[in-house]
Amino acid sequence: MITTTKNSELEARLQHKIDLKTKPVGALGMLEKIAFQIGCIQQTETPVITRPTIVVFAGDHGIASKGEVNPFPQEVTSQMVYNFVQGGAAINVLSTTNDIHLKVVDAGVNHTFDKDIAITHAKVAMGTKNYQHVPAMTLEELKTAFQHAETIVTDLHKEGVNTIGFGEMGIGNTSSASLLMSYFTQIPIATCVGSGTGLDQNGISKKQRILSEVYQTYNIQNPTEALATFGGFEIAMITAAILKAAELKMTIVIDGFIVTAALLAAHAMQPNVLDYCLFAHTSNEQGHIKMLDFLKVQPILSLGLRLGEGTGAALAIPILRASVNFLQEMASFESAGISGETTP
Numbered sequence: 001m002i003t004t005t006k007n008s009e010l011e012a013r014l015q016h017k018i019d020l021k022t023k024p025v026g027a028l029g030m031l032e033k034i035a036f037q038i039g040c041i042q043q044t045e046t047p048v049i050t051r052p053t054i055v056v057f058a059g060d061h062g063i064a065s066k067g068e069v070n071p072f073p074q075e076v077t078s079q080m081v082y083n084f085v086q087g088g089a090a091i092n093v094l095s096t097t098n099d100i101h102l103k104v105v106d107a108g109v110n111h112t113f114d115k116d117i118a119i120t121h122a123k124v125a126m127g128t129k130n131y132q133h134v135p136a137m138t139l140e141e142l143k144t145a146f147q148h149a150e151t152i153v154t155d156l157h158k159e160g161v162n163t164i165g166f167g168e169m170g171i172g173n174t175s176s177a178s179l180l181m182s183y184f185t186q187i188p189i190a191t192c193v194g195s196g197t198g199l200d201q202n203g204i205s206k207k208q209r210i211l212s213e214v215y216q217t218y219n220i221q222n223p224t225e226a227l228a229t230f231g232g233f234e235i236a237m238i239t240a241a242i243l244k245a246a247e248l249k250m251t252i253v254i255d256g257f258i259v260t261a262a263l264l265a266a267h268a269m270q271p272n273v274l275d276y277c278l279f280a281h282t283s284n285e286q287g288h289i290k291m292l293d294f295l296k297v298q299p300i301l302s303l304g305l306r307l308g309e310g311t312g313a314a315l316a317i318p319i320l321r322a323s324v325n326f327l328q329e330m331a332s333f334e335s336a337g338i339s340g341e342t343t344p
């Protein structure tokens with residue numbers, strides 16, 4: 001069960017503490033909102049960020065093997081997993097730059113990895129099925145994905161992680177995310193489809209046509225069925241990981257289009273999950289801003305990223321640190337002997 005973080009007595013104390021810092025009221029802008037929210041998540045006026053970690057879930061998509069909706073071939077998913085292991089991907093560089101721990105999970109890549117490579121082996125299957133013909137996964141496979149993700153987050157929590165971001169790697173997964181977005185927001189599928197890794201206008205029109213047909217094929221009844229039908233394994237694991245992290249009262253940093261699609265599913269299952277989420281950035285994938293509007297949330301950064309992997313989350317975590325630190329370390333008007341506002 002995910003409990004709300006709302007606590008009016010604590011909220012009043014937190015706001016008072018923020019307002020008494022040596023600055024005009026509200027002058028630290030969004031940093032104040034972030035500090036307030038993390039204080040509420042941790043139910044304290046003195047929140048801390050410990051062992052911030054990004055978990056990248058990787059999985060393949062049945063539809064991607066045909067290359068009709070994705071400019072890059074399916075093999076890039078496993079090739080990028082090797083790149084993560086070797087430290088060469090964007091998420092490696094950004095998490096190292098910002099002192100963030102990184103974990104890579106095989107959620108269902110269509111490739112057999114050597115047992116010894118430095119990833120978490122949680123493969124559900126060799127990629128999802130093609131939802132043009134059958135649901136991406138069975139309900140049994142979805143359950144397995146949820147169990148793996150819950151174990152991963154629970155273990156990280158035991159290791160002292162209290163701030164967690166999620167990333168993904170899966171060629172074709174902007175298509176899954178668009179289908180999920182349409183189901184959960186009820187925005188027409190064509191409006192949810194974007195260029196992904198770089199489709200031109202013709203490519204986008206074809207992707208819209210194919211995904212509209214897929215959307216009409218199914219009569220989805222609930223969030224679980226939506227996840228199983230549209231996949232993928234990495235998205236399902238992110239949904240479960242978000243739900244578990246909220247249950248454990250961790251601060252969750254939401255990345256771009258695909259991670260937000262996973263959150264839409266989590267939110268439909270347990271709306272209180274939003275209390276624990278901070279939104280790292282607005283992705284340039286065109287549907288993302290509409291997802292954020294649907295959730296009525298404000299992203300921290302806007303850098304024109306459209307990559308995934310958790311890169312936006314890795315860039316936002318220093319802002320979270322700055323927010324918590326101002327709350328902990330800034331002097332108050334009283335402690336610094338500075339005169340407060342005069343009433344005009």
Ligand SMILES: Cc1cc2ncn([C@H]3O[C@H](COP(=O)(O)O)[C@@H](O)[C@H]3O)c2cc1C
Nearest residue numbers: 070072168169170171172173174196197308
């Ligand atoms: C080299 C490379 C690295 C990536 N890292 C993340 N993605 C991103 O692009 C993919 C989704 O886009 P689409 O639906 O168009 O295939 C996902 O793997 C996502 O994480 C990448 C894509 C590529 C090509």
Ligand SMILES: O=C(O)c1cccnc1
Nearest residue numbers: 256257258283306307308
């Ligand atoms: O915003 C994202 O997460 C994204 C956008 C395009 C491609 N892959 C990921």
